[in-house]
Amino acid sequence: MRILHIVGARPNFMKVAPIMREMFRHPKDFHQLLVHTGQHYAPQMSQVFFQELDLPQPDVNLNVGSGTHAWQTAQIMMRFEPVLLDYRPDWVVVYGDVNSTLACSLVSTKLGFQVAHVEAGLRSFDRSMPEEINRILTDHLSDLLFTPSKDADQNLKREGIAGNKVHLVGNVMIDTLVHLLPKSQSYWYQLVNLYPREYILVTLHRPANVDDGATLAEIMSALETICDEIPVLFPIHPRTKERLNEFGLQPKNPRLYIIEPLGYLDFLALQEHAVLVLTDSGGIQEETTYLGVPCLTARPNTERPVTISIGTNQLVESEQTALVQAMQARLSGSRGKKKMPPLWDGHTAGRIVKVFRQH
Numbered sequence: 599m600r601i602l603h604i605v606g607a608r609p610n611f612m613k614v615a616p617i618m619r620e621m622f623r624h625p626k627d628f629h630q631l632l633v634h635t636g637q638h639y640a641p642q643m644s645q646v647f648f649q650e651l652d653l654p655q656p657d658v659n660l661n662v663g664s665g666t667h668a669w670q671t672a673q674i675m676m677r678f679e680p681v682l683l684d685y686r687p688d689w690v691v692v693y694g695d696v697n698s699t700l701a702c703s704l705v706s707t708k709l710g711f712q713v714a715h716v717e718a719g720l721r722s723f724d725r726s727m728p729e730e731i732n733r734i735l736t737d738h739l740s741d742l743l744f745t746p747s748k749d750a751d752q753n754l755k756r757e758g759i760a761g762n763k764v765h766l767v768g769n770v771m772i773d774t775l776v777h778l779l780p781k782s783q784s785y786w787y788q789l790v791n792l793y794p795r796e797y798i799l800v801t802l803h804r805p806a807n808v809d810d811g812a813t814l815a816e817i818m819s820a821l822e823t824i825c826d827e828i829p830v831l832f833p834i835h836p837r838t839k840e841r842l843n844e845f846g847l848q849p850k851n852p853r854l855y856i857i858e859p860l861g862y863l864d865f866l867a868l869q870e871h872a873v874l875v876l877t878d879s880g881g882i883q884e885e886t887t888y889l890g891v892p893c894l895t896a897r898p899n900t901e902r903p904v905t906i907s908i909g910t911n912q913l914v915e916s917e918q919t920a921l922v923q924a925m926q927a928r929l930s931g932s933r934g935k936k937k938m939p940p941l942w943d944g945h946t947a948g949r950i951v952k953v954f955r956q957h
């Protein structure tokens with residue numbers, strides 16, 4: 599069976615890695631091609647993950663880079679088409695909800711190639727998020743849909759997607775976490791004098807939080823306030839770094855450490871030992887759930903409701919007072935008993951590969 603995997607942006611890499619590894623265990627059954635669209639191209643947003651996740655170098659890099667949504671999506675489509683026609687896979691496997699996911703699904707379906715979507719069925723019900731559009735369209739283009747949790751199956755059913763295409767397999771990103779947790783480590787503690795459970799870890803990159811100067815100012819002012827109580831470590835996404843410079847919002851408080859984006863092993867160690875994580879990422883809501891670390895998500899909604907029902911995650915408004923109050927409340931509260939959504943067990947890739955072998 600010929601499999602063509604598509605990756606493009608940072609959150610795709612930890613999802614493809616366990617599936618490729620599992621397929622490599624059956625070389626007679628699977629021939630794999632890894633295509634990187636180049637949506638993320640900075641070494642610390644891409645290359646470092648290939649090394650740490652033990653991913654093979656991409657067979658093809660479309661080198662698309664940054665641009666508007668229309669430009670980026672169109673460029674990926676145009677550059678991907680000849681690669682697809684040349685390799686002629688039995689399955690194109692797409693991951694998550696980034697522009698590369700949608701662009702390659704659309705090209706594949708139009709040319710009659712079968713598409714499998716890993717992390718299908720998630721919905722924030724917020725169409726102002728580019729990822730929500732990517733998720734809905736990719737799911738409706740796909741022939742096989744691998745879901746991480748029951749709510750995803752219900753969303754797909756409600757949208758009329760045939761049940762026989764949908765397979766509840768669990769969360770493949772947790773496979774990577776389980777695999778690499780023993781290896782994860784960070785030197786940042788020594789570098790900036792932090793101690794386990796005595797710092798807040800922050801990541802922010804959503805357009806809704808960082809592209810508007812007034813909103814980003816609210817968030818930065820909340821971080822400057824809270825770091826009088828406890829230091830804050832903020833590995834910064836390139837988009838956010840650009841906006842901080844553009845809006846003149848660089849922090850003044852020396853206990854707010856803004857550092858370059860981190861690799862997987864470093865970031866995992868810092869998550870595990872944080873007293874609290876503040877984020878607007880999707881994957882980090884899930885990783886903190888697995889680790890049992892309290893997480894505040896600076897968004898009005900989440901496509902990962904299971905992280906809230908389990909109890910680690912909580913939504914918070916991107917407004918100074920709300921953020922400070924929520925952080926203080928979580929710092930003074932106790933951690934509940936660790937719970938895990940079903941099938942977040944490190945064996946999702948095995949279940950996915952089993953489904954492919956039956957097709």
Ligand code: UD1
Pocket residue numbers: 607608609637638639640641643664665695696697698728729803835836837840879880
């Ligand atoms: C993309 C995904 C988002 C995902 C995020 C993870 C879409 C619509 N969004 O958002 O779902 O959570 O990746 O990071 O696909 N840039 C660099 N170097 C890079 C990549 C980007 O400097 O390697 C800068 C560029 O200025 C670019 C900006 O970051 O304009 C945004 O990059 P882009 O890939 O368009 O979206 P993300 O915000 O990263």
